[in-house]
Amino acid sequence: MADPRAKEGAILSLEEPETTGPETFFVEAVRQALAEEMERDGRVILIGEDIGHYGGAFRATDGLLSRFGERRVIDTPISEEAVIGGAIGAALRGLRPVAELQFMDFAARAFDLLVNFAAKYRYRTGLGVPMVVRGPCGAGVHGGPFHSQTPEAWFTHVPGMKVVFPATARDAKGLLKAAIRDDDPVLFLEHKFLYRRVRDRIPVGDGPVPIGVSAVRRPGRDLTIVTYGAMLWTALEGAAELSKEGIEAEVLDLRTLRPLDEEAILASVARTSRCLILHEDTRTMGVGAEVAAVVSEKAFARLDAPVVRIAAPDTPVPFSPPLEEAFLPNTRTLVTAARQLAAW
């Protein structure tokens, strides 16, 4: 299991000089969103393992039990089906549950309830299930195969689920608010590597960030890099390097993986005529496949080159640092591929 101690390392932040507000780490942004939504709406409750008295394995819910009480911050036994089933039931009776999975890998243990119960209920019965399932995912902390997965592609195929994957602290806060206010189930993926590495200034009273809307993080004319989650930071680093060579990459941060912001993807590719997709998840049938399919179906006439995917290889996430490093896509691979693509 991953050691949740933050490692030393550079702090990541978008350069947004015009934004004012307190400097906030990603994990604090999550906590703020929870607290502010609980303050705003008495229907919001939290449910999960070790989230109350302990404050969560990564401390995302630290202090919320003492602030909102045991009725609204619910510690469960080790039972992912109780966590998710409990949240579904609470949602059906009018609350707005936010379920934490201690690691998103454990979503596998409630897969049936998520995919067959929560996602299909409105379609089958007319009754919505407004719930959020959130928790840490992602590699880079030597967590091994079961504490490092980015499990978005288990769910992006599922009709009835929304899937959100923020890359910045400000988005973490704004998108989580939007997820809580959404009338349908939302899977909210927090990359644990970013928890204490990404820090943004977040304006006081910052509101929700709409689900389904991507963001251009860096404009560029030569190619589009479509990415999300922790890989945004790799993409930005790569784009800066490419820029030195005169290649201007546009970096599009998807933010929501389902529904996909097709409009923005297609608009960017219409500008650049070249598209590269970068994600941490393994390659085959990852989110990149859908992006590539959309682009090749709907922007074919604008494309000057093949749509390229850079992703982890099709293996579990290995444990030992040299293996994990070889597994994770990095700036070097990205820049090489982007260079080739630009020259195509």
Add this chain to the structure above:
Amino acid sequence: MADPRAKEGAILSLEEPETTGPETFFVEAVRQALAEEMERDGRVILIGEDIGHYGGAFRATDGLLSRFGERRVIDTPISEEAVIGGAIGAALRGLRPVAELQFMDFAARAFDLLVNFAAKYRYRTGLGVPMVVRGPCGAGVHGGPFHSQTPEAWFTHVPGMKVVFPATARDAKGLLKAAIRDDDPVLFLEHKFLYRRVRDRIPVGDGPVPIGVSAVRRPGRDLTIVTYGAMLWTALEGAAELSKEGIEAEVLDLRTLRPLDEEAILASVARTSRCLILHEDTRTMGVGAEVAAVVSEKAFARLDAPVVRIAAPDTPVPFSPPLEEAFLPNTRTLVTAARQLAAW
């Protein structure tokens, strides 16, 4: 739940005049493969719910208990984790278990064991898990949302899993034999609509059909229709209709969804320059996304038109016949899209 009685309707078969052998329904082909492999290899066992004394909800294992005995044909309680966990354990100790899920939708209840245990074990520990998980899937029999899914895309993303989806009775037999002999976990999807509708002549002593190899079911020069499972029959019907209009569609039956036969897909698209993907599963992040991504990445220079996907809409499978019919892709939609693609 679906009523497993076969409905009246046309019998489907490939026209292969040179093939001789007894006429065999799809479900019988499955049973033959099981019986012949059990005969050949004492390590092959069956495990599942109601498979022994009852012979399986769709009778795929009918008669095998009396033939091979209670030690090799194991009825379990209603416990998908016992079925799959039991198969994993048996595989680890040197047997070749074939697990039946009464409906493939129930794979969701053993998702963790499949994805985290079986698929990752060899990579983590060096020990392989040679097991097959088979069972009925697919719509068209008014089974409602939980007895009609084609759940391949829950698994095609998962490193360590192979996913096979035969469309003909002969393939059902040959691919199941290959799956049983494979040294790694194979998910084997049987479309319940085909069980008693597809009938092939299968030569006596027919051997395994290799996993990972697709088949051109109809040659054509104008466009490639990539498909699999029950949709093969829709594709062939559509291709026949298109032919009347002078459009010659090549129909490629994937047979295996993971690993994908990229070579054959690319070779066909190199010939036709146009690619349409047809599947029964819902559109977004379905197998079609990966095929489109592969084609647009590796055959870009050969493509004369966008890669088009025809698939079910992004909804659960509805129950009532007019809704289910609207949900399922059909020849009409296919032909319209193919016509447009050919004219692009």
Add this chain to the structure above:
Amino acid sequence: MTAVSPERLLDFYRLMLLNRLLEERLVNLYRQGKIVGGLYRSLGQEATSVGTAHALEEGDLLSPLIRNLGSVLTRGASPRDVFAQYLGRAASPSRGKEAHLNFCLPERGVYAGTAMLSTMIPVMAGMLLADGILGKRTVGMTYVGDGATSVGAFHEGLNFAAVRKLPLVLVVEFNRWAYSTPFERQCAARTLADKALGYGMASEVVDGNDVVAVFQAARGAVARARRGDGPTLLECKTYRMKGHAEHDAQGYVSKEELEAWRVRDPIARFERDLEEAGLLSGPERSAVHDAVLAGLDADLAWAEASPMPDPADALRGVFAESR
């Protein structure tokens, strides 16, 4: 029997009869090929459904299994709802999206589960947790078969309900068979009620073919739940008189076993009891029958005349936005 009011006893009778006669209509429709999908019978289990559901009060919650036709009727679902569901009609509560008893009537506290057996237990726990937070004194009831007790969600749901003392009544319908699997291949426990011990919750075993006994046990469990004393596992010993579904000829069941249970038919037995207690005369009995049948005829005619869903509806309703 004297602890239960005559009105209630007669309502048991009417509802069990409604359950059985409605189902007979469904069997006819099935034979005519009019039922969409399969048909799963509750013959012989009517007392369990009616007796348990009757113990709930206004505002309480119930989630049925496929065989709990009597439970949803008791909670106020109309035969029209049921016919329309089985016929896949647009006017069915699920608007044709779902099969048989998979529908919600939130105003009556009726909620559908999924086909995945036992998964309603953790969900019902969550519903009751929410109602508790909202200050409601709701009790929730749901059902599992003897087979479904083997499913992991049974375990996770009950453990959670027990540790939080949620007001849940879990009815375990022991009807001996799970599809073709007899209890001895399902579970090695003496009786399913023994599972309650492992959760630290109350349990009771009752003759599931005795509607009054079922009701009294359920009433006790509901009262315990409402008092805040936590969940109860109520095991009702009954028997599945037909195959798993109409397509299953139950060749794996012995004639003797069927015969032994046929004589314990819950409706015939209750009729005798009512007659002996002077609560049901011959003419009264006919009157109830006639009223039930007349209602059913009208409801079936309505359902058969009602339209199938609009195909365009297949694309609607996945998200709030796409309603």
Add this chain to the structure above:
Amino acid sequence: MTAVSPERLLDFYRLMLLNRLLEERLVNLYRQGKIVGGLYRSLGQEATSVGTAHALEEGDLLSPLIRNLGSVLTRGASPRDVFAQYLGRAASPSRGKEAHLNFCLPERGVYAGTAMLSTMIPVMAGMLLADGILGKRTVGMTYVGDGATSVGAFHEGLNFAAVRKLPLVLVVEFNRWAYSTPFERQCAARTLADKALGYGMASEVVDGNDVVAVFQAARGAVARARRGDGPTLLECKTYRMKGHAEHDAQGYVSKEELEAWRVRDPIARFERDLEEAGLLSGPERSAVHDAVLAGLDADLAWAEASPMPDPADALRGVFAESR
């Protein structure tokens, strides 16, 4: 104690000591930042690991939890294996692919589970089923914590094992805590052994800090399994002396509770017993210590000197074809 041979008793002692001293080395490495990932302690639980695993025989199977360092050592894993695992080395049994005790030594019957607690139960059931089919008289042992008893796979696995009378010994390590969750928020049962009743399987509760008592209970369970009388749930009452992992300061645990358990330390207590029984003199004790320490020093030096994995290995080994 007299029912156990002096050789075995001394082996208990050596193994518990090896468990503890090896772990102390790991703690040092952790503090030096050399451990890859987290470190999960077994301090105070050594008697449960060693006593249970010692009851197995050659050819038997064992799958440990993260805290069962003593169990894998008892089954013959070498401290080299363990150091190399924690340091992520190429020469570790998992070749750097996996963390801590997640490795297999099939020739010693040691099999890794996954991180998903309790899922080894149905898998171990399958292993025993297979061995039965193959005519082997293997017994299998696996472990769950008090917290992991709430997981659905626990239920599905035990029910399956019980109904098929599989030769399984499930050791439930009751150490009171599951991460930050105390037993009273985990389960309302009187004791976890009560869960066995619901599966119709044998159970026993034993003082998990008394290695001889643990061994004797485990030996009984192993014998029962080998006789064909089915699985046993063996609940060992012990205590987690440290936080969930080294990063957890266990602020939620009272000083009194810790102190109450510190005096019941299984190794100190067993030392006293051995001394009283005349089986361990002061010099003997030092000799065992010195031998264990010398071995550990050599093994650690070997592991630290051994190379990290080749990055190219990351891509290998998913399928038989890609070995």
